[in-house]
Amino acid sequence: MKSLLAVLTVLSVIIGLWYAACVPMNIKGVLDQAERGGEVVEPATPKARRDASAIGLIVKNTFVISRSWSVERPRLPAPHQVLDELWGTTVEKKITSKRSLIYHGQVTLSATLLGFAIGTGLGILLAVGIVHSKVMDMSVMPWAIVSQTIPIIALAPMIIVVLYSIGVQGILPKAIIAAYLSFFPVVVGMVKGLRSPDGMQLDLLRTYHASTNQGFWKLRLPSSLPYLFASLKIAIAASLVGAIVGELPTGAVAGFGARLLAGSYYGQTVQIWSALFAAAILAALLVFILGLLERLILKRMGV
């Protein structure tokens, strides 16, 4: 309860700061518009205003402050404008419409989920291999760790163009980038998890004369699940980032990345912000679902 109050306080402070920041960010545009509308502003010419400081402009033209929260194409849209756009493009638009964020969201989401499934599957397989084969462990594991330090996202545009040139397009290239980003967190987490049973537990299984196979299914796999879920949460967030970035370099027409790109080309800031918030909500939702799944499964296992 106390934490909830604290979180709400912090959130309201952030929103308050946001509204406050809108004024100096948008003041010049607002003043230009007011001047065109025939109102008296101080200083009178756009040229003089360009060199003036934002704070000075606000002090001299206090009457426009409230207008800076409802500019058509603001440099920084006010929170309610973003919420308005979010509401308008999700609830009020038909899902089939090209301007519906739900439509764009499901394009990105399908690439994210496909990539997440591929990346997680391959990651778990590689982890099983690494745990069971000393050669694989020694050869592959150092590279898996090193590759974490490399900005793999730099590969994204190339993967898309290469796949395009051999005739693969649509959801798959994005999914591959998403898979690539989610792959390594899963490998590293899963290896840690499969190794988490200590010597005593492994010895116990040996006294039962359990085979490697039985040891894997009855001891290693169950005890790796908490680690797996921790990395799955990182992986799904990474997948979403991968899918969004995968939409950038080809000028894709659908998806959150396409919305961001189109918004930045045409100066539609409200559109950028709403796409950004939609992506954030989607990421939070995905992580939340995984967290729920984790709690359910671990509870049934009695952890």
Added chain:
Amino acid sequence: MMLVICAVIVWAAGWWMNVRLANGRYANQRWVQLLVPAIFGATLLLIWELLVRGLQVPLVILPAPSLIAARFGESLDLLWADFVQTILKGALGGYLIGCGAAFVMAILVDRSDFLRRGLLPVGNFVAALPIVGTAPILVMWFGFDWQSKAAVVVVMVFFPMLVNTVAGLRETSVLQRDLMQTYAASYGQSFLKLRLPAALPFIFNGLKISTTLALIGAIVAEFFGSPTVGMGFRISTSVGQLALDMVWAEIVVAALAGSLFYGLVALIEKRSTFWHPSQRG
């Protein structure tokens, strides 16, 4: 066809060598533990080269490693200019500002229990979001040059660093803090001598996560607009010209810079947290 068969032989030979080394007598020695991944990497490179030549893969799909190396050697000047623009100015500038700001913020937050309760969940939430998406907005605000890239990096590294530092500053036990109190230590003394050292492993964890984020932020932000120099710019324009050897050369630079950056932070960590169990091995 000959070359493809060669590739298979190289693969078998490399794997056989690794099997011998990994299951051999010296498997636990340091040089073997370095040699095995090195052999694995070299084998992969060789197979790549042989397969690309043997199957005559066109340049627009996958250039051979030798071609990439040649391109790398030819365009050192260009690559260096891109490196300075993206890594040194954009990523490093943003990294220093972002981590510094997060550190100062964490110290302030740590002084108030209420603030910490409120900010930690928010910070954890934000740290999981696709923050790269703010790149178009920040490019719009700060212009095309490196300042906007640094701004993206600041936003990206701020929350992971903040969350880690705040968690680290909580690391001391009540007993330890009580001891400092019995010494009549001031806030500054107990901070510098007890809580900051105890927080260092967490702080370095945040710093290490941030190195990769910084590079990603700086490169992706260039996809949204940049001057005619920079790694993200070069990658996106070279992809457009189907000059994939250039793209790969940039990726090599990114990989080297990323590992070097991370290695540097890890080295400093090793020097300054030598007392921590994870470093004593």
